[in-house]
Amino acid sequence: MSILGCTKSGFMLCIGICLVLVALNNISQPEERTSILSEIKECGYYPGELCKALFEGKSAALVVANVCQEALTPSKKPAPNILEPKTNCSTLIKELHLITKPLSEEEAGYPLAFIMTIHKNLEMFLKLLTAIYAPQNIYCIHIDQKSPNAFSQAVQRVAHCLPNIFISAKQETVVYAGISRLQADLNCMEDLVRSDAPWSHVINLCGQDFPIRTNREIIRYLKSKWNRKNLTPGVIQPDHMKYRTQVSYKEFVHKGTSYVYPTKEEKGGPPYNITLYFGTAYYALTRDFVQFVLTDEQAKDLLEWSKDTYSPDEHYWVTLNRIQGAPGSTPEAGWEGNIRAIKWRDQEGKSHSGCNGHYVRDICVYGLGDLQWLTDSPHLYANKFDPHRYPLVTDCLERQFRQKVLNGAEVPIEQDWYFPDEYTLKTDL
Template sequence: MIGLESAVAERNFRLLYIVRSSLCWTIMFQLESVKWSFLVLLGISIFICSIIYLKARTSYAPTALSPLTCRPFLDNCQALPNTSSYTRWQRMECLDITYFDGPLICYRMQADLHFIMEPLSTEEANYPLAFIITIHKELEMFVRLLRAIYAPQNIYCIHVDVKAPEKFKTSVRRLADCFPNVFLASVGERVTYGGFSRLKADINCMEDLLKSPIKWKKVINLCGQDFPIKSNLELIRYMQEAEWRDINMTPGIKQPEYIQYRTQMQHIEVNGDYVASKGIRKDPPPHNLQIYFGTAYYSLTRAFVEYVLNSSMAQDLLEWSRDTYSPDEHYWVTLNHVKEAPGSNINGGWEGDIRAIKWKDQEGTVHHGCNGRYVRDICIYGTEDIPWIIEKNSMFANKFEITDSLEALDCLENWHRHKVLQQAVVPIQSSWHLAIEVNVSSAITMG
């Protein structure tokens, strides 16, 4: 009887075990099914989100211009060093000025045209500069110049010649509208080479710059045929050296006798084309000022600019200069020799390495000739002039023209950008590169 009860109990236990096991497996199977269903749904959701993200990225993210428009990088540009004999430089920049003819999406344009959109160091962020750029032609040259000197902490006043083509003006305005710190001068001038209008263009921009909320430290003026040699960081450090800290840079000397006709005789601008002498002698300069002669290009302190716009002496000299020849070559340097002027350099001469220029009459002394061609006795640079420019290490080089200097400009531009990025202390974005070093086999494939 006891054996029978034991057998029944064992059978019942086994049945209970089987039922419990079946129930557990059923529950586990259901849970597993739920888990896999959840994972499947999660996977589908991720897939759908990925598709949406990729479509949005394709539609709105910055993309490079088509590499099909790129010119091949010059083999005879020795400015960019190769790390080995198995590499060469591949262009990433494919500037096409017809880009400005269609719809312009600013953040895409900034990436497509390789603008650097953040300060590259704290040192630069803490020392904003102002730039005055006077232009009248060659949109591509202007774009290259602007992106080479552009930094978001700086400010840029662009003066476009009133007589420039309307399409050129529109393109420059559209470009400027894409940057909060780039603007066109509120008052434009019909600029004449050698005329008062050229000086007035700078004055107009200075008035606008002082109204800006950006507290720039110094202002530099440029023309559309300039290109930088120093990086923004190097410009700041150069202008903060002991010789130039809080001092204006206006290279020049007392007016030589052979050039005194410029300020002793009255002149007039003719139809915005040229300046002619009226054959009438002028009155002496106001306030018994000693007239100096020098470069039209400068680096000026903010306090000096305020003095220029508000001082009665500066205003009187400006009015007196209205009928002189090329007044921008005497106005700045004369005021910079006035003791009361902020940052004045009363004992200054030709110091201040603002421009690397090959003058024709300096051939054989300062330089060994122009490898491009001379225009008004100034060299329009060729590619073989680039080593001299780099060695000169001035603030800027002058002159370049797209029609004559394209290969030389390509070389200097890529050398300059390479140097700028090497000096940066922030992560480098891929769109900032104008050229990258690649293996020769890769370059052949990409080409």
């Protein structure tokens, strides 16, 4: 029997592994360290109990998970050869555990469209796609032109294998807070309205998102509270945000560096003396509204005026959706709509108690201590995640999410839709 008594006893076994890992830090003799590592590598553990304890906010689980996190890797992580050109599509679909049938009549009768704007982190993209994929939906993927070739090619192979996934016909070099980010969505919208798929709402996602609600829950939310309406949380542009539209901004892109910078040129007011709003860049829009955005002169003129503003996607969608008479508009709405769970730095002590991971551009990249907060959130999706920095966060989330999806299925569940139970330890400790 090994030093850990490798009996697959769940949570207690993980504690044993982690104690040994801690002990390794105090071992100076290379041969002794190698001996212990060889014992650890023979052991696996089942993470269900650990994840459950993390979602319940148990402090002991958090201590254990933080110690274990760097030593663990999921055995279900796609093998490198899955995305090689020689890999056939049936293998890829099986190994990604994609759900290949509508799970209910309700979902089959209410197809959704998704816009996914991505630029890196293939592992997170695959986790997100696996979570939201359903055969009745349609997915437009916009790949940033700055993306590495290997990343772009891998995403294209996935799209090639699935008839309801396609790459945007026109791709932008996306600059954070620039017009190119908004244009990427518009490019996909043009492709989506030309498709024959009978989608009802379009939802936009980025590569560091993950769903909190299932496809069926999202449909019910849209059908009940936002029936034939657009979901664009926001308010009249506050004074402290007016700097974004008072002067002209330009995008700078050169040799891997990109940013938006202000000029000294003052801007005039928006066309038609339209009231500007400020809100989230994320939305759920009806097909009729998307058609309006692409064809209406007012929408086109606002887009032209917005091209040299700062982060125009945070005023464009919500402003158009507040216009009386626009399809599905919600002129009286404010911050209503549970689109994204985000921990903003300036909201500490107000909407959340702090970030347990770290902040990037004042947005929390979730750590293990954030799992309970995410579970309790009423939102449809959450942002941001990094499976390389906090692997157990996304691993626990996707396992819990898949079980929730399958528990609600009204069709026979295929074995390939389940994730493997067992995790294994990395070999390069």
